[in-house]
Each structure stands twice: as structure tokens, then as C-alpha cells.
Amino acid sequence: MSEDLFLKIISREIPADIVYETDDVLAFRDVNPQAPLHVLIIPKLHIRTINDIQAQDAELVGKLFLAAREIAAGQGIAEDGYRVVMNCNAMAGQTVFHIHLHLLGGRRLDWPPG
Ligand code: AMP
Numbered sequence: 001m002s003e004d005l006f007l008k009i010i011s012r013e014i015p016a017d018i019v020y021e022t023d024d025v026l027a028f029r030d031v032n033p034q035a036p037l038h039v040l041i042i043p044k045l046h047i048r049t050i051n052d053i054q055a056q057d058a059e060l061v062g063k064l065f066l067a068a069r070e071i072a073a074g075q076g077i078a079e080d081g082y083r084v085v086m087n088c089n090a091m092a093g094q095t096v097f098h099i100h101l102h103l104l105g106g107r108r109l110d111w112p113p114g
Contacts, residue, residue, distance in 0.1 A: 004046055004096075004097070004098050005096055005098070006040075006042050006096060006098040006100065007046060007098065009026070009028060009042075010026055010042075010044050016028035016029070016031075017029040019039055019071060019074075020039075020041070020067055020070065020071050022063070022067070023044075024043060024044055024045070024060055024063055025041065025042070025043060025044065025060075025063050025064060025067050026041075026042055026044060027039050027040065027041040027042070027067055027071055027103075028040060030102070034102075034104060035104040035105060035106050035107050035109070036105070036106025036107055037075050037077060037082070037103065037104065037105040037106040038102065038103070038104050039071055039102075039103040040100045040101070040102060040103075041064045041067045041068055041071070041084075041100060041101040041103060042064075042098060042099065042100045042101075043057075043060050043061070043063070043064065043099065045057070045060060046098055047098065047099045048097045048098065048099070049088050049089055049094065049097060049099060050086060050088040050099060051088060051089070052099075053099070061099075064101045065084065065101070067101075068082075068084045068101055068103045071103060072103065072105060075105070075106075077105040077106060080105070081105070081109075082103060082104060082105030082106075082109075083102075083103075083104045083105070083109050084101045084102065084103050084104075085101070085102045085104070085113070086099060086100065086101050086102070087102075
């Protein structure tokens with residue numbers, strides 16, 4: 001068993017509501033949604049935090065945003081608008097140490113965030 005929760009989702013050891021998958025990227029609904037649409041978009045490669053992203057990961061990280069664009073379009077929220085956010089470490093509230101983009105939409109999102 002892997003220590004990384006999201007690696008367990010990638011390997012299907014833990015079930016998830018998967019909405020998007022490619023060779024490099026997986027996206028699934030957040031178990032504790034903060035908006036009508038709340039999807040987590042992760043690389044299949046284990047990267048702990050934004051601080052651990054290397055130059056050679058640039059294309060992979062870009063693919064997370066391409067996934068966000070496709071999912072938003074598929075869910076019909078692209079024109080209304082949505083937010084993507086990635087938390088880094090304790091002060092930002094990161095709880096799972098495998099980088100993930102939160103894709104939030106389907107309601108008005110306030111700014112600044114809490
Ligand atoms: P963060 O606080 O940015 O690290 O976000 C971690 C997110 O993972 C939270 O929004 C959790 O609700 C979500 N989460 C934790 N466990 C699961 C799971 N098994 N399936 C889907 N989402 C999860």
C-alpha cells in the first residue's frame with residue numbers, strides 16, 4: 001500500500017469518481033466539495049508540493065491546466081467562469097502531499113479567498 005492517498009486513487013486501491021484520465025493526468029471529484037463542481041486534477045507522477053516541481057515537469061504541470069480547460073468545457077462552466085487553485089504546504093492548507101489543482105465552479109466564487 002502506498003503512503004500517498006492520491007497514488008492509491010491512481011492505482012484504484014481507493015475508489016474515486018473519475019471524470020478525466022490520460023496517460024499522465026487523472027481528475028476526480030473532491031470527496032468534500034466546496035462548490036457544485038469541485039474536481040481535483042493530479043499528475044500520475046508523484047510530486048509532493050509546488051516546491052518540488054522541477055524544470056522537466058513543466059509540460060506535465062501544463063497538462064493539469066489543459067485538463068482543467070477540458071473538464072470545465074465538458075461540464076458547461078467555461079463561459080460562466082471557474083477557478084483553479086493549488087495549495088502549497090501548511091499555511092495554504094495543503095493536506096494531501098501530491099500536487100493537485102482544485103477546479104471549482106458552478107457558483108459565484110468570492111475574492112480574496114479565505
Ligand atoms: P488540499 O487541502 O489542497 O491538500 O486538498 C486536498 C483535497 O483532497 C481536499 O479538498 C479533500 O476533500 C480531498 N480529498 C481527500 N481525500 C479524498 C478522496 N479519497 N477522494 C477525493 N478527494 C479527497
